[in-house]
Amino acid sequence: MNKTHNAPYSASFSADMKIFELIDKEPSTLSVFSRLNITLPFGDMSIDEMCKRDGYSTDLFLTLCSMHADITFRPQTELLSTDMLPEVVGYLRASHHYYASQMLPHASRHLEDILNHANNLSRSVLRRFYDDYVHYIVDHFHEEEEHIFAVIDSATDRLTADFSIIDAPHTDIDDRTNDIASLIIKSLPESAPTALRCAMLKDIYALRDDLRRHSNIETYLLKPLVTKYINEKR
Numbered sequence: 001m002n003k004t005h006n007a008p009y010s011a012s013f014s015a016d017m018k019i020f021e022l023i024d025k026e027p028s029t030l031s032v033f034s035r036l037n038i039t040l041p042f043g044d045m046s047i048d049e050m051c052k053r054d055g056y057s058t059d060l061f062l063t064l065c066s067m068h069a070d071i072t073f074r075p076q077t078e079l080l081s082t083d084m085l086p087e088v089v090g091y092l093r094a095s096h097h098y099y100a101s102q103m104l105p106h107a108s109r110h111l112e113d114i115l116n117h118a119n120n121l122s123r124s125v126l127r128r129f130y131d132d133y134v135h136y137i138v139d140h141f142h143e144e145e146e147h148i149f150a151v152i153d154s155a156t157d158r159l160t161a162d163f164s165i166i167d168a169p170h171t172d173i174d175d176r177t178n179d180i181a182s183l184i185i186k187s188l189p190e191s192a193p194t195a196l197r198c199a200m201l202k203d204i205y206a207l208r209d210d211l212r213r214h215s216n217i218e219t220y221l222l223k224p225l226v227t228k229y230i231n232e233k234r
Contacts, residue, residue, distance in 0.1 A: 008079040009062035010070065015048035022047060026069040031210070032061070035094040060084045063221065064091060068213055077224035082232060088222050089149050095214050096141040103210065104134055107203035114184070114200055117192040126183055133176050137211075140173070144218075152226065170215040177208040 013022065019042040022029055033040075038054055051058040063075045111130055115123045181204055184197050 006079070007062070008059055008076045010066035010073055012069070013047070013062045013065060015058050015062065016046050018042075019045055019047060019050055022065065026065065028068050029065040031098070032064050032068055035091060035098055036061075037094075057081075057084050057087060060087055064217070067217055067221070071209070071213055071216065074220050077221060077228065080221075080225060082225055082229040085152060085222075085225050085229060088217070088225060089152050092214070092217065092222065093145065093149060095210075095217075096145065099207070099211070100138060100141065103203070103207050104137070107200065107207060108134075110196065110200040110203055114188065114192050114196045117196065118188055119191075122188055122192075126180075126188070129180060129183065133180060136176065137173060170211065173211055174208060177204055180204055 012025070036054075036056065038050065038056075042050060045053075047062065048058045050056075051061050059080060063080065066073045066075065108130070111126070115127060118126065181201055184200055184204075188197065
C-alpha cells in the first residue's frame with residue numbers, strides 16, 4: 001500500500017534521504033547548497049540532520065531542491081508556514097548575489113574571449129548589448145530588493161507588496177537572452193572559434209534557466225506565502 005505524500009516538496013525527496021543520495025540523484029540541487037552557504041562534508045548525514053545542524057527548515061530546503069530539480073514543480077504552499085518567509089527572502093537575496101558575483105562575471109569572461117576574435121563592429125554591438133542585458137538584470141534585482149524584500153522584512157501587520165515588479169521582467173530577460181544567443185550563433189564572424197561560442201552559449205542558457213527557477217520561486221512560493229501571511233493577519 002502506497003503512503004500518501006503529504007509534504008510541500010516533491011515525492012522524489014524525503015527528510016531521511018542522505019545528502020549524497022540527493023546530490024547524486026539531482027546534481028542541480030548543488031546550487032541550493034551554495035546559496036545557503038551550507039558546509040561540506042556531510043558523511044552519511046541525512047537532509048533532516050543537516051537542516052537541524054544549520055538551522056534551516058527541512059520542508060523549505062526540500063521545496064527549494066524540488067523547484068531546482070524540476071522547473072515544472074509547484075509546491076503545496078498550504079503545507080508551509082509563513083514563518084519561513086524570512087528564509088525564502090534570504091534565499092532569493094543569496095540568489096541575486098550568486099548571479100551578480102558568479103554567473104554574470106563568468107559569462108563576461110567568456111564574452112571577452114570571443115570579442116578578441118571579432119571585428120570592431122561585432123565587438124561594439126555585442127558588448128553594448130551584453131552590458132545593457134547585465135544592467136537590466138541587476139536593476140531588476142535592486143527593484144525587487146527595495147520594493148518587495150525590504151517590505152517583507154518589515155513584517156508589518158498590514159503587509160503589502162507590488163508583485164507586478166516580479167512578473168513582466170522575467171519574460172523580457174528570456175527575450176534578451178535569446179537575442180544574445182542569436183548574435184553569437186548567427187552574427188559573429190567565423191574567426192570567433194566555435195569552442196568559445198559554445199562556452200558563452202552554455203553560460204547564457206544556464207543563466208536563463210536558473211533565472212526561470214528563480215522566477216518560479218518568487219511566483220509559486222514567495223507570493224503565496226505573502227498572501228497567506230496577509231490573510232492570517234486579518
